[in-house]
Amino acid sequence: MDDxxxxxxxxxxxxxxxxxxxxxxxxxxxGVALRALLWAVHELELDKNKLAVVSGIGCSGRVGAYVDANxxxxxxxxxxxxxxxxxxxxxDLTVVVITGDGDCLAIGGNHLIHACRRNLDLTCLMxxxxxxxxxxxxxxxxxxxxxxxxxxxxGNFEPAFDACALAEAAGASFVGREVTRQAPALKAVIKAxxxxxxxxxxxxxxxxxxxxxxxxxxxxxxxxxxxxxSAMRPAKPGAAGGEPFAPHRLRGGVLVERDxxxxxxxxxxxxxxxxxxxxx
Amino acid sequence: MSxxxxxxxxxxxxxxxxxxAGCRFFAGYPITPSSEIAExxxxxxxxxGGVFIQMEDEMGSLAxxxxxxxxxxxxxxxxxxxxxxxxxxHLGYAAMxxxxxxxxxxxxxxxxxxxxxxxxxxxxxxARWGTHGDHPIVALxxxxxxxxxxxxxxxxxxxxxxxxxxxxxxxxxxAHLLEPVTLPAPESIVVAERKWASGDERDFHPFAETDxxxxxxxxxxxxxxxxxxxxxxxxxxxxxxxxGLAGKAAQRLIDKIERHRAEIERFETAxxxxxxxxxVAVGIVARAARRAVADxxxxxxxxxxxxxxxxxxxxxxxxxxxxxxxRRVLAAEMNAGQLALEVERLAGAPGKVARxxxxxxxxxxxxxxxxxxxxxAADG
Numbered sequence: 128m129d130d131x132x133x134x135x136x137x138x139x140x141x142x143x144x145x146x147x148x149x150x151x152x153x154x155x156x157x158g159v160a161l162r163a164l165l166w167a168v169h170e171l172e173l174d175k176n177k178l179a180v181v182s183g184i185g186c187s188g189r190v191g192a193y194v195d196a197n198x199x200x201x202x203x204x205x206x207x208x209x210x211x212x213x214x215x216x217x218x219d220l221t222v223v224v225i226t227g228d229g230d231c232l233a234i235g236g237n238h239l240i241h242a243c244r245r246n247l248d249l250t251c252l253m254x255x256x257x258x259x260x261x262x263x264x265x266x267x268x269x270x271x272x273x274x275x276x277x278x279x280x281x282g283n284f285e286p287a288f289d290a291c292a293l294a295e296a297a298g299a300s301f302v303g304r305e306v307t308r309q310a311p312a313l314k315a316v317i318k319a320x321x322x323x324x325x326x327x328x329x330x331x332x333x334x335x336x337x338x339x340x341x342x343x344x345x346x347x348x349x350x351x352x353x354x355x356x357s358a359m360r361p362a363k364p365g366a367a368g369g370e371p372f373a374p375h376r377l378r379g380g381v382l383v384e385r386d387x388x389x390x391x392x393x394x395x396x397x398x399x400x401x402x403x404x405x406x407x
Numbered sequence: 408m409s410x411x412x413x414x415x416x417x418x419x420x421x422x423x424x425x426x427x428a429g430c431r432f433f434a435g436y437p438i439t440p441s442s443e444i445a446e447x448x449x450x451x452x453x454x455x456g457g458v459f460i461q462m463e464d465e466m467g468s469l470a471x472x473x474x475x476x477x478x479x480x481x482x483x484x485x486x487x488x489x490x491x492x493x494x495x496x497h498l499g500y501a502a503m504x505x506x507x508x509x510x511x512x513x514x515x516x517x518x519x520x521x522x523x524x525x526x527x528x529x530x531x532x533x534a535r536w537g538t539h540g541d542h543p544i545v546a547l548x549x550x551x552x553x554x555x556x557x558x559x560x561x562x563x564x565x566x567x568x569x570x571x572x573x574x575x576x577x578x579x580x581x582a583h584l585l586e587p588v589t590l591p592a593p594e595s596i597v598v599a600e601r602k603w604a605s606g607d608e609r610d611f612h613p614f615a616e617t618d619x620x621x622x623x624x625x626x627x628x629x630x631x632x633x634x635x636x637x638x639x640x641x642x643x644x645x646x647x648x649x650x651g652l653a654g655k656a657a658q659r660l661i662d663k664i665e666r667h668r669a670e671i672e673r674f675e676t677a678x679x680x681x682x683x684x685x686x687v688a689v690g691i692v693a694r695a696a697r698r699a700v701a702d703x704x705x706x707x708x709x710x711x712x713x714x715x716x717x718x719x720x721x722x723x724x725x726x727x728x729x730x731x732x733x734r735r736v737l738a739a740e741m742n743a744g745q746l747a748l749e750v751e752r753l754a755g756a757p758g759k760v761a762r763x764x765x766x767x768x769x770x771x772x773x774x775x776x777x778x779x780x781x782x783x784a785a786d787g
Binding site: 215 | 476497634635638
């Protein structure tokens, strides 16, 4: 594909090794997603000093602290809003948001749609493990129909979001999705997302083996990852509730790539004209 | 030049002062009666190379402000009661991560949606205790348009110097007053800058216990790749739950503000030295009280005024001293009794403090204060 041979990727070069051992459960897909992100950063030859990672709350929120960069662990649902201020104040920084399905789609859903609409040059990496893991396994906006969590003891009856369809509808100029089973493919999508000028949304299908997997007899991590490769979880037979918004079979790869004016560039061009004294 | 000073509206003065203090980022959400601050910023900031953004809500507004300040740019938001309620989580986050920022709360009638266009002082305690957990806070309460200008500048300087969120509280009356204001010459304005860490320090600890308890801040891009978190953290910025370390980290934040109390505190006293009756009031009520003091003195009643300009931390010593000499103390405020709680705590003898409150959307008039003090004087 590429003629240029990338320098070898050593993940340790991008990690705060003093933070090890990490907090993630055995089998958790978040580590794979983090590796894919750092791999993309490496291939893009980004300066770590100019990289900012902004995360929210939850398992996904804790991932950012391991990155040897400028890292901001913010509040639940708001990392995109923090990142918006940071990127507008410091357009020289590459700003990547790491968020989760609950962080990004439930408490932070409003910030997501407005970030998509504005099209500021941010990369939003949403780790979708279909559950609130940090708080013990409650249902999230992406929990599949019929699945068990600690707050859906009789099976989930709420339809799930298709996060990529949501981001596309709200105006994101780049939308991609990959599964953690295919780290190189995930890396490629994240790499394209960071390189994209504008708001880029990437959904990484992660797996919560310890809580969600166990509660739903989904097997160990390899089985969970395999099932993600072929499909988003279909509704369990006989599951109550309406049809999910999400199609059962979710597409992977780069789903949307379109040219839209980038918010920061538009703002700065306008400010330059105003400073030069142009009248409205 | 001897031209008459221009008349400015309180909200507009606040926005212009922010820009004079070096503010180059504003994120906000429309809300009465603070909207002129955002409107002024939307026009002025791009013309001075700054950024204005209207966010999707107040949580996002303060988040964006903190994000910009992380990036090294002086930043502010402005709101009113309902929006201030929504900002409380991020007020705590800014205190915890020690991010300089200014939050303006133009107070209107509450609770809930209340009376959007009527004045109140119902957020005095929310400014102090609105966010969860023990935390320090600085809150300033200007009483005139001139003072809105000077205190907004001071808010930025305190925020930057002490790495803390600073709240500027004023009521709808002050916000919408048009008053003559003498704007200082730009070169005469003292503007404080943040203490920055240099990029080449080894073993840099972004939350270290420095002598003045204000650690230098690392600017992204300068080479120090640090971590900030709302989790309780040690000097290196990473989370801890060890009791010894956690308690120390939380205590330093509180001590930091207390250590700099002399710099933060500001209050006005008028004729309190020989006052039998000391009125304690902030904002527009303090101006009514000033008039009441003059009227009472004219009829032979020795009244005085203590006006906290820095509301939090409260001017404890000045309050104790004024109360010690007085027969009675009157806490006058446009709420059901918030300042009174602090005054009662500091005034000594129980029963010494009387209250005068309005919660009907009308400011307290000088005559009401005069009548109340006369009543107290007649009590003996």
